[in-house]
Amino acid sequence: MQNHFELFQLPQQFTIDAAALDSAYHEVQHRVHPDRFANASDSERRVAMQWATRANEAYKTLKNPFRRAAYLCELNGVDLEVESNTSMPPAFLMQQMEWREALDDARAAKDGAALDALEAAIRSERKAVLEATAAHLDNGDFRQAAGLVRQLMFLEKFSDEVANVQDALI
Structure with missing residues (x-):
C-alpha cells in the first residue's frame, strides 16, 4: 500500500510544496470522486469511496505540520513513545x-x-x-x-x- 507521500507523488520529506500537495490532492479527488461512479457497480462505488476517504486522511496528515512530522517518524520506524516516554529537556x-x-x-x-x-x-x-x-x-x-x-x-x-x-x- 502506498504511503501518503506516494499517493500524492511527493518527496518523502518534511518540507513540502503546499501548492503541489493541494494540486495532487485535487487530482486524486477528481479521479475517485463518488459522483464519477454514480452508474458504477456497488463494489466500484465502494472502492472509489475508500480511495476518497484515504485521500482525505492523507491530505489532512500532510497538510498539518505536526501530523506530517509524526507521520514521517512513524514511516521511518521511530515510535513517538507518547505514552511511555515523557522525558523532556x-x-x-x-x-x-x-x-x-x-x-x-x-x-x-x-x-x-x-x-x-x-x-x-x-x-x-x-x-x-x-x-x-x-x-x-x-x-x-x-x-x-x-x-x-x-x-x-x-x-x-x-x-x-x-x-x-x-x-x-x-
Missing part, C-alpha cells in the same frame, strides 16, 4: 511550569492581555520547535525529531488550553 520543563503559572494567573485575574501574550509566546516557541523538527526530519535524524514532536504535542495541547480560557473570558 529541563529548559522545556521549566518553560512549561512558567507558562502554567502565567495561565493560572491570567485566568484568575481574567487578564485578556496576559493570555494574548502567553498565546504569542507559545506560537513563537511552536514555530522554533517546528523549524528544528523540520531540520532533523529532512536530515534523516528521526530519533531526535521524535523528541521534538513530543514537545510539539505539549505545545498544541497547551495552546488549546489557552484558547479555551480566552473563550471563557469573552
Whole structure:
C-alpha cells in the first residue's frame, strides 16, 4: 500500500510544496470522486469511496505540520513513545511550569492581555520547535525529531488550553 507521500507523488520529506500537495490532492479527488461512479457497480462505488476517504486522511496528515512530522517518524520506524516516554529537556520543563503559572494567573485575574501574550509566546516557541523538527526530519535524524514532536504535542495541547480560557473570558 502506498504511503501518503506516494499517493500524492511527493518527496518523502518534511518540507513540502503546499501548492503541489493541494494540486495532487485535487487530482486524486477528481479521479475517485463518488459522483464519477454514480452508474458504477456497488463494489466500484465502494472502492472509489475508500480511495476518497484515504485521500482525505492523507491530505489532512500532510497538510498539518505536526501530523506530517509524526507521520514521517512513524514511516521511518521511530515510535513517538507518547505514552511511555515523557522525558523532556529541563529548559522545556521549566518553560512549561512558567507558562502554567502565567495561565493560572491570567485566568484568575481574567487578564485578556496576559493570555494574548502567553498565546504569542507559545506560537513563537511552536514555530522554533517546528523549524528544528523540520531540520532533523529532512536530515534523516528521526530519533531526535521524535523528541521534538513530543514537545510539539505539549505545545498544541497547551495552546488549546489557552484558547479555551480566552473563550471563557469573552
